[in-house]
Amino acid sequence: MTKQITNTRIGIYLCDCDGKVSKKVDLNKVKAIIQGKEEFEYIRTVEIACTKDEQAQITEEIEKYSLNRLLVAGCSDPFIMRKFLQMADDQGINRYNVEFVDLSTAETVEAAASVVNIALSKLHLRAEIGCEELSVTPDVLVIGAGCEADAAARTIAKNQPVVQIDNVGTRVIGLDGFPGAFKVRLLEDGQTVLKDFGAIVLALGAVPQYDKSKYGGVELGADVLSLSQFKNSGKDYTGKKISFALGKADGDSLLSFAAVLKAALKLKEKSASEVSILYEDMKICADGLEQDYELARKKGVNFLKYTGEFQILSFPSGVAFKYREPFLADPAKIVADYIVLAEDFVPAAGSLELAEIFDIRTGPGGFFQQDNVHFLPIRSNRAGIFFVGSCHGPIHGTDLYLEIEAVLAEVSVFAKGKVSVPSLQPKVDAEKCAVCLTCYRSCPHHAIEIVHGDEYNNMYNSAARMNPLACQHCGVCAAECPGKAIQLPLYSDQEILYEVKKPAKIVAYACENSGYLASEFAKSLDPELQKDLQIIEVPCSGKIDVIYLLKALENGADGVMLCVCHKENCKFVWGNNRAEQRKERAQQILNQVGLGERIDFVRVAANQGNQFNTAVKAMAEKIRQSGTNPGKVVK
Amino acid sequence: MIVAEGKPVEKILEMLTPYKKVLIAGCRGCVTVCLTGGEKEVGILASQIRMARSKEGNPIEILEQTEERQCDAEYNTKFLANVEKVDAILSLACGIGIQYLGEKYPSTPIFPGVNTLMLGANIDVGKWEERCFACGDCVLDKTGGICPIARCSKSLLNGPCGGSQNGVCEVSKDVPCGWQLIYDRLVALGQVDKMKEIIPSKNWLRAKGPRTYVREDLTLDRS
Numbered sequence: 001m002t003k004q005i006t007n008t009r010i011g012i013y014l015c016d017c018d019g020k021v022s023k024k025v026d027l028n029k030v031k032a033i034i035q036g037k038e039e040f041e042y043i044r045t046v047e048i049a050c051t052k053d054e055q056a057q058i059t060e061e062i063e064k065y066s067l068n069r070l071l072v073a074g075c076s077d078p079f080i081m082r083k084f085l086q087m088a089d090d091q092g093i094n095r096y097n098v099e100f101v102d103l104s105t106a107e108t109v110e111a112a113a114s115v116v117n118i119a120l121s122k123l124h125l126r127a128e129i130g131c132e133e134l135s136v137t138p139d140v141l142v143i144g145a146g147c148e149a150d151a152a153a154r155t156i157a158k159n160q161p162v163v164q165i166d167n168v169g170t171r172v173i174g175l176d177g178f179p180g181a182f183k184v185r186l187l188e189d190g191q192t193v194l195k196d197f198g199a200i201v202l203a204l205g206a207v208p209q210y211d212k213s214k215y216g217g218v219e220l221g222a223d224v225l226s227l228s229q230f231k232n233s234g235k236d237y238t239g240k241k242i243s244f245a246l247g248k249a250d251g252d253s254l255l256s257f258a259a260v261l262k263a264a265l266k267l268k269e270k271s272a273s274e275v276s277i278l279y280e281d282m283k284i285c286a287d288g289l290e291q292d293y294e295l296a297r298k299k300g301v302n303f304l305k306y307t308g309e310f311q312i313l314s315f316p317s318g319v320a321f322k323y324r325e326p327f328l329a330d331p332a333k334i335v336a337d338y339i340v341l342a343e344d345f346v347p348a349a350g351s352l353e354l355a356e357i358f359d360i361r362t363g364p365g366g367f368f369q370q371d372n373v374h375f376l377p378i379r380s381n382r383a384g385i386f387f388v389g390s391c392h393g394p395i396h397g398t399d400l401y402l403e404i405e406a407v408l409a410e411v412s413v414f415a416k417g418k419v420s421v422p423s424l425q426p427k428v429d430a431e432k433c434a435v436c437l438t439c440y441r442s443c444p445h446h447a448i449e450i451v452h453g454d455e456y457n458n459m460y461n462s463a464a465r466m467n468p469l470a471c472q473h474c475g476v477c478a479a480e481c482p483g484k485a486i487q488l489p490l491y492s493d494q495e496i497l498y499e500v501k502k503p504a505k506i507v508a509y510a511c512e513n514s515g516y517l518a519s520e521f522a523k524s525l526d527p528e529l530q531k532d533l534q535i536i537e538v539p540c541s542g543k544i545d546v547i548y549l550l551k552a553l554e555n556g557a558d559g560v561m562l563c564v565c566h567k568e569n570c571k572f573v574w575g576n577n578r579a580e581q582r583k584e585r586a587q588q589i590l591n592q593v594g595l596g597e598r599i600d601f602v603r604v605a606a607n608q609g610n611q612f613n614t615a616v617k618a619m620a621e622k623i624r625q626s627g628t629n630p631g632k633v634v635k
Numbered sequence: 636m637i638v639a640e641g642k643p644v645e646k647i648l649e650m651l652t653p654y655k656k657v658l659i660a661g662c663r664g665c666v667t668v669c670l671t672g673g674e675k676e677v678g679i680l681a682s683q684i685r686m687a688r689s690k691e692g693n694p695i696e697i698l699e700q701t702e703e704r705q706c707d708a709e710y711n712t713k714f715l716a717n718v719e720k721v722d723a724i725l726s727l728a729c730g731i732g733i734q735y736l737g738e739k740y741p742s743t744p745i746f747p748g749v750n751t752l753m754l755g756a757n758i759d760v761g762k763w764e765e766r767c768f769a770c771g772d773c774v775l776d777k778t779g780g781i782c783p784i785a786r787c788s789k790s791l792l793n794g795p796c797g798g799s800q801n802g803v804c805e806v807s808k809d810v811p812c813g814w815q816l817i818y819d820r821l822v823a824l825g826q827v828d829k830m831k832e833i834i835p836s837k838n839w840l841r842a843k844g845p846r847t848y849v850r851e852d853l854t855l856d857r858s
Contacts, residue, residue, distance in 0.1 A: 432701075436668035441760050458663075459703060480760070482673035483663060483701070547675070550682040589679065592644045593687035631686030633694065 015074030136180030148389030149203035179384025198414035206390035253394035425471035432485035439477035444573035474572035475543030504534035515563025521609030542575025661701030662728035672727030705732025771841030779820035786813030
């Protein structure tokens with residue numbers, strides 16, 4: 001629960017940013033207004049707060065006045081913010097206790113004082129965020145038997161213990177626990193065993209699969225081979241004519257292109273009489289592929305471009321492709337002894353079962369990981385479970401090594417058996433927790449467990465608990481909780497609702513991964529439009545509670561907006577879907593009382609400043625037509 | 636768990652029309668678990684009513700309070716300070732809680748903010764299904780652990796009616812046939828012979844109220 005910290009000692013620095021702020025706003029007047037509030041320890045106006053001398057002085061003042069929280073009002077330069085955070089951290093004030101206020105857009109003394117005051121109150125309301133020291137298991141489970149899994153296991157094993165299983169002989173049948181302390185149930189020689197792992201790396205690879213429908217129903221045979229059959233045949237092709245066909249299958253990865261180029265070069269070395277590659281688009285944009293292509297051309301491999309469909313013809317003496325060359329009027333034909341056809345890649349057997357057991361999401365083609373620009377390639381929707389290689393879509397060799405390095409960096413966090421993690425996960429007020437499982441079921445990251453003990457002060461002696469290593473701080477659980485028992489640090493209900501006590505005409509709750517960034521961009525495009533707009537940043541639109549929307553209007557806003565990521569583009573899997581459902585609920589509630597036109601839902605990406613402004617304009621126009629909010633409650 | 640749904644707000648607004656100061660009383664029991672009457676919903680409804688009344692030019696003051704269980708007298712004493720300040724109570728507890736809180740404060744009118752629906756299970760977030768009718772005479776031993784009273788639309792005791800089509804009830808395509816479920820379960824258990832057993836007509840008196848339940852071994856003599 002967010003509790004007011006009674007011993008907060010806040011230092012306020014009003015920075016003139018080398019005279020930029022005082023062009024519009026007299027900082028001494030701002031200081032005078034704020035001084036009336038007396039909710040802080042120390043205040044000072046500064047010429048340029050980021051100079052070495054000033055930083056040294058602020059350091060002294062932190063010591064002298066025993067400051068434990070800082071409020072810095074001035075510019076919003078990320079470089080300067082970082083400098084400040086470093087300085088504060090050196091003085092034992094962690095980053096969550098430093099608040100920045102941008103004064104560059106403030107036009108009047110009152111406006112500047114108001115934003116500083118809001119930040120000051122929020123700093124007071126903010127719960128203390130400490131660090132948790134956790135014991136973790138350094139052991140890593142690598143699942144997969146192919147060369148990708150071997151490479152990953154070898155690399156990680158240099159750093160910490162690794163167990164590699166093929167998921168055939170020994171197979172995963174269950175998973176409990178959290179990152180750093182996973183309990184994996186394995187079926188080993190018919191026996192169920194429980195093993196502890198800190199992290200899990202999935203490296204099951206992908207398998208080639210010939211799909212005859214891609215080649216006009218042609219069946220494989222003695223002289224029509226799939227690419228994998230050809231690679232495994234080990235035959236001597238001296239003096240033979242071989243034609244490869246690319247592009248009909250495996251159009252997305254570079255694997256077939258790489259394999260065909262390598263095979264063509266080898267055939268030329270072993271003096272095959274003629275090697276041709278039939279292609280539609282040559283895809284060679286990976287390390288080494290372009291060199292292979294150039295070399296193949298030099299060595300006399302024929303590159304034949306086709307367009308549209310081709311036919312595979314069979315004669316007693318051999319086989320042939322009949323295809324359309326883009327620049328020739330008549331169909332062309334290339335005769336060969338062997339035809340080799342590219343195949344699609346599909347997830348390895350058992351991938352789907354594992355996805356179910358681990359509850360990790362799959363995407364196009366049934367490969368691991370959802371198709372979502374916010375997800376890093378190696379990360380799953382669960383912290384501590386990672387992907388390497390083709391199990392999340394076929395990848396080319398050089399990418400594999402980058403992925404292994406990235407996974408190593410992630411799992412090495414557990415190598416020492418101890419981790420220190422900032423306690424940013426939501427906190428549960430056991431007294432209010434009905435142990436209803438709503439948060440547990442709504443969490444996209446499996447970060448919640450139900451714990452029991454006398455310390456949980458309710459009739460169940462139980463409460464939900466968010467795991468600090470599994471939680472990704474989206475706040476979906478806090479917004480779902482029917483008992484208001486869950487508060488997300490930095491974004492507690494108290495802090496957010498404080499911001500709408502005296503709201504602007506339009507209040508926009510904006511996801512910090514999309515809407516908020518778009519709003520920052522939008523400011524520069526149309527500063528005038530921002531006058532009556534108040535942006536409230538949330539970590540995910542899934543944190544936007546129905547009550548946030550209603551309270552903005554109840555307290556006097558004329559309109560309220562939700563600025564949300566595009567569909568299937570939520571960093572936290574389904575936060576944006578929850579936001580859409582909550583908007584529908586709020587819409588219904590407002591319709592019932594005749595205020596339905598005062599809410600809007602807009603999907604924007606971070607770079608869509610113009611779209612953001614268009615949406616704000618539309619809201620402003622609706623408000624202009626409907627007049628002042630008649631639902632405003634005068635206290 | 637008891638499952639309830641929010642009452643339409645126009646009904647609630649109508650009930651509260653004459654009152655200027657109202658307490659919305661939430662419950663941390665079943666109605667919190669079924670997402671209808673916990674602290675969150677109390678806040679949402681309060682905000683909605685305040686706005687509606689402001690808009691009508693008939694402002695209302697609303698207090699909000701949520702306590703453990705409105706079906707227990709001891710917890711209901713916690714509402715005293717706020718009840719004394721208001722001229723009506725709107726309870727978001729189930730029908731039991733609403734009445735019981737009303738009994739505690741007989742001089743303050745109490746109104747229901749929810750419709751109490753059923754005894755159900757929470758299938759997933761936002762989905763509830765009836766499982767028990769509280770008939771007072773359980774037959775689950777004979778029916779593979781699936782209740783024909785709660786899950787057959789006609790509460791039939793001996794097999795399905797003619798309206799069972801491909802496992803779906805004729806009443807609605809969204810209702811699985813209870814007897815199909817029972818049959819499938821008995822087949823899976825290897826106890827399909829139980830279908831042949833005639834379940835005699837039920838003593839519906841046990842389902843008829845007002846019911847009381849007293850355990851002499853537990854009742855406390857407070858004299």
